[in-house]
Amino acid sequence: MADIIIKNGYILTMNPAQDDIKQGVVVIKDGIITRVAESTDETADTIIDAKGGVVMPGLVNTHTHAGMTLFRGYADDLALSDWLENHIWPAEAQLTGNDLYIGTKLACLEMIRSGTTAFVDMYIHMDSVARAVEESGMRAALSYGMIDLGDHERGMSELKEGRRFVREWNGRADGRITTMYGPHAPHTCSRDLLGLVKEYAIDDNVKIHIHILETEAELNEMKKMFGMCSVNMLDELGFLDNDVIAAHCIWLSDGDMDILNKCGVNVSHNPVSNMKLASGISPVPKMLARGVNVSLGTDGCASNNNLDMFGEMKTAALLHKVDTSDPTTLPARQVLEMATVNGARAMGTNSGMLKLGCMADVIIVDMDRPHLTPVYNVASHLVYSASGGDVRTTIVDGKVLMDDYRVLVMDEQKVMDEARSATEKILPTVGLTRTT
Ligand SMILES: [Zn+2]
Structure with a gap:
């Protein structure tokens, strides 16, 4: 007997080998998708009626700092x-581990509500972050953000903490939590630290999460320090390969894009954050044309200001149309791929598609709503008309985290109340710091 059968929904497979099914079923057992078809004879403990909804792979947010919800x-x-x-x-600097636990809980709640099933995170107090992820039921690849600003001693203690976290949490929560090394950026970490991070990551068999060329200032600083840009420096160091997730990648030359492609680096595009901070426009269509694996991320809530991947999809599609003066750039299907298949590929997880043998990270989007009526093209609606609030059901690893808009894994009101009181404590302290 299966665990869950989702029936009566439009099945958006995102699987290149299987077309969408207008009305079909998805069967889940032991956290794995065991059938994607028009019908099934099987029975299950839980039957979910997805009538009027789109059943699709959960969205993957490949760059955030979850605790920044505060x-x-x-x-x-x-x-x-x-x-x-x-x-x-x-x-x-004012945040305690408990604040980060609360902030990450709030982030997980928001992500579950808006259809994100997995995320890639880099931050501080990572044990608290991991504890919140474990309790939330979500899937995440977590890293401790390391910065040494050229200070060798600081670099060594950052690396020590990075490794402690990597080793302590990798594979925990039934494999929902994996760990990565998180050197902040090429201009905030010394070359020695970056070289050691690469060695450690290979040794521990984990990936690396880093910001690359988010700002023009980074480009100028790197040229001044090394006579070359971040991508060239990292390439020379042997740092770049397909175990690297590089966030932003805005200030790239054509040669840099060739290197990222040659090395198989995974790029996380964060259009809302880049627009809000006026960092620039990442040359995403050029990277995709080369074959670079580009996925989507929201970045932290201080520069977005939410974790809604539907908003990120729409913004990505619109930004590159206006930037290239070409409305055929980044069509809806391709943007959906970035938010699902490409994100899963960056994380190295067998998910991002509704396909036999894939991990059961599945969402149902409610289409029975005024702003989603009528439906000519499901992909278009998901990218241009829907928002996170239209997600009705969220399943991760074969467990239902939200059922028909009801979050089952945490007390929503309590999470919001705790986040409010955590910030009440932090902000006056920061206010004082700022005025001196
Ligand atoms: Zn970031």
């Missing part, structure tokens, strides 16, 4: 360096 709307409309140095970093 800074949602706290410092907006500022230049990136002012935002980071005078607002975000002093505020982060």
